[in-house]
Amino acid sequence: MDKENKDNHTLRVFEAFAGIGAQASALDRMGINYKIVGISEWFIDAIECYAAIHCDNVEVEMPTDIQTIDEYLSKFTFSATSVKPTNIKRLTEDQRRDLYRANKQANNFGSITDIKGADLPEIDLLVYSFPCQDLSTGGLGKGMKKGSGTRSGLLWEIERILTELKDLDHLPEYLLLENVKTIKADKHIKDLNQWLDFLESMGYANTKCMILNSLDFGVPQDRERAFIISHLGDSLDVVNKIEAEKRERKFKxxxxxxxxxxxxxxxxxxxxxxxxxxxxxxxxxxxxxxxxxxxxxxxxxxxxxxxxxxxxxxxxxxxxxxxxxxxxxxxxxxxxxxxxxxxxxxxxxxxxxxxxxxxxxNSIVVNVLQAIFEAMFGDTYMKKEAEED
Missing domain, CATH: 3.90.120 (DNA Methylase; Chain A, domain 2)
Incomplete structure (x- = not known):
């Protein structure tokens, strides 16, 4: 899609492993036309917090009977711990009502393992911040090897979904990966390269694995994270633009x-x-x-x-x-x-x-995401009101 068309278009975003929606917060500050067309999240606390932050103005018609609520919730896999599935019948009625409302407000498609490509709407940008526990220095180092069954191995659910979307001719134009910087450590680099090779086979051009520190983006927290941007077709000239967004490390x-x-x-x-x-x-x-x-x-x-x-x-x-x-x-x-x-x-x-x-x-520093999105999209997808001003 060329820039002229993008200026009159809404950037359609899907947040996989959404957490509390740092991506949505970053996009909201940019003054562009965007819409979160859906999220994927199974952790109940995260779903409710996402809805509270981003969807408090979304009205949901609540069923009067708990049976209707239970029938809806039973279509999803939820977790009260973020580690293993939870039987929703173990939640109180009030908790199930709160979850119903939040899940509807956030337009949550549920656990990444349950989503099929055919279930998804049209997407321009897919962001995927898959679990870091098995890559983090604080974890057990089980890794993200394909077929490993680790939490970090959930990355390969994105492979499945993208393959299904390609068959439907619905591949997103943009992808953004975020994770801990040890994703490119010696013990994980083979799996990372396998992932990047897959993306290239699908027609994506990938940036280098950028290690960005929130200290360079106006936040006095020493937090380094890895980011990779993928674009369907030609590569995006964004790395130097992101570097140019770095600020002097002076804080109020x-x-x-x-x-x-x-x-x-x-x-x-x-x-x-x-x-x-x-x-x-x-x-x-x-x-x-x-x-x-x-x-x-x-x-x-x-x-x-x-x-x-x-x-x-x-x-x-x-x-x-x-x-x-x-x-x-x-x-x-x-x-x-x-x-x-x-x-x-x-x-x-x-x-x-x-x-x-x-x-x-478990979230992402919003300032860093904003710098990335500004480098990716610049003044495209601008709101008409901003253009008129």
Whole structure:
């Protein structure tokens, strides 16, 4: 599709392994015509958080009887843990109603293993941030080998879906892969190259595997992630454009760290993030202790910030005495590039600190995605209102 047609067209996006929708947040800031035509997610908490952040204005007609809700939900594979399937009948009626509403709002197609190419609408951009656990240095290193049955091996479900879409002549024009930087480590490079060879056989041209750090995109979090852009046909000249988006590593830390405890909301959030003072937490402090300043950066935010190596610890005098606190969830969302408004929407679910921590730790820094999308699309897909201005 040429640029003139794209300017009058809506970029149709499908988020595989959607999580809480960092891609949607990035696209929303660009001022382009885009539509999330569907997502794929099986983790119940992620589905509900995605809907709360991105779909709160989507009305859903709720059935009055629980049987209709159960019949709908039974068509999907859901997980309450993100590890193994959950029998929805083990959820309370209220939980099933909440899941029904969120699944409808987010237009969730369900687990990637259950999706068929024929099920999907027309897609221009497919983003796939498949599970990193078996590639991460914090995991067991089981890898993503085709047929391995590992969580990271779910990548190959995308191979199946793309093959089915090609048979239907419906291949997306653009693909975006995101994962941990160890995807290109020696023990995984053979599998990565096999994946890239497959994409080339389908007609895609791939960029190099780019390792991008959120520190270079306006966020004081040392978080490196791998990204590969694929384009159907000729390769996209985007790598240099993304490099040009990098900024000087100077930060206004008060935009991210909320230590004004005179604000009762920030004080309550800090109280929730406080840790008991134990010998193991003293060790954590020695490794991760921070003094709040504009020169401060935090380590990579993980899905559990009560580990020996955590993102950051601060001295804090709260309900548990004079001890330490982790990042608050508001701070963690901001350090992942989400807005305060998006955090407030997520917090409306009243999830525990641990639940929100798992969700945000598995997300992608929005600023980095925005730089990638701007390099990919520039001023194409612009909204007519923006053109008139």
């Amino acid at each position: 830390i008060r935009k991210f760290i909320k230590s004004n405890y005179k604000n009762p909301i920030y004080k309550l959030e800090a109280d929730i993030a406080q840790l008991n003072k134990t010998p193991s937490r003293d060790v954590m402090w020695d490794i991760n202790g921070k003094t709040i300043s504009n020169h401060m950066i935090v380590r990579t935010i993980t899905c559990n910030m009560d580990r020996t190596h955590t993102a950051a610890l601060f001295k804090y005098n709260g309900p548990k005495g004079d001890t330490y606190r982790r990042l608050t969830m508001r701070e963690a969302f901001l350090l992942m590039g989400f807005t305060e408004k998006e955090y407030v929407k997520a917090s409306s679910l009243n999830f525990s600190y641990r639940k929100l921590n798992k969700l945000i730790g």
